[in-house]
């Protein structure tokens with residue numbers, strides 16, 4: 001679950017990004033985070049894996065008030081959260097397999113378990129036959145699917161996506177959204193930021209709507 005209680009965020013520059021934002025996304029649910037460019041979507045998402053901290057208010061993840069989580073516990077908290085950004089940031093010298101295996105290597109998973117999980121993740125995103133390819137040999141849509149496989153390989157309970165289809169054509173964007181719906185059907189809590197309203201109209205999910213850092217919700 002993800003809960004925000006009266007969260008505000010003002011950057012050191014004085015720019016106000018979020019104002020008094022409250023919502024509750026129960027475990028296993030999926031919601032879209034929408035709003036025009038500059039409305040605060042990325043600022044909101046960055047508070048969840050503790051990439052940034054709120055100026056005031058509380059953020060709760062799976063019941064834990066993350067404002068009270070000490071620096072040494074942050075890596076453990078992040079293991080429950082998969083993050084997908086618009087640009088894949090893949091390591092181009094590495095194979096698809098090694099890119100996806102990275103989060104498991106960091107956590108010292110045994111070799112066999114790593115192979116099993118990477119192949120399962122490749123299967124979920126439909127790339128089983130590309131594990132030895134290098135990222136630059138893949139299309140943009142395939143690169144984004146590698147990015148998604150890497151975010152889910154450690155089996156997070158929460159997946160966050162920030163404009164995940166921003167660089168993809170409408171057909172591929174639709175495929176990526178369908179993939180997210182499947183992960184959610186398997187029990188993953190998902191928050192997907194996008195300003196592509198025509199794309200998400202095809203999917204029946206609640207919306208968190210940001211405007212100038214203020215939130216209105218529909219259907220949650």
Ligand SMILES: Nc1ncnc2c1ncn2[C@@H]1O[C@H](COP(=O)(O)OP(=O)(O)O)[C@@H](O)[C@H]1O
Pocket residue numbers: 011012013015016017035036037038039040041042043044
């Ligand atoms: N690191 C930052 N420092 C200062 N201002 C920022 C920073 N990140 C975002 N902003 C500002 O905060 C507001 C919200 O931005 P952002 O969260 O990126 O919106 P969105 O993702 O909806 O486009 C904007 O006015 C933006 O310029």
Ligand SMILES: [Mg+2]
Pocket residue numbers: 041042043162163
């Ligand atoms: Mg953004």
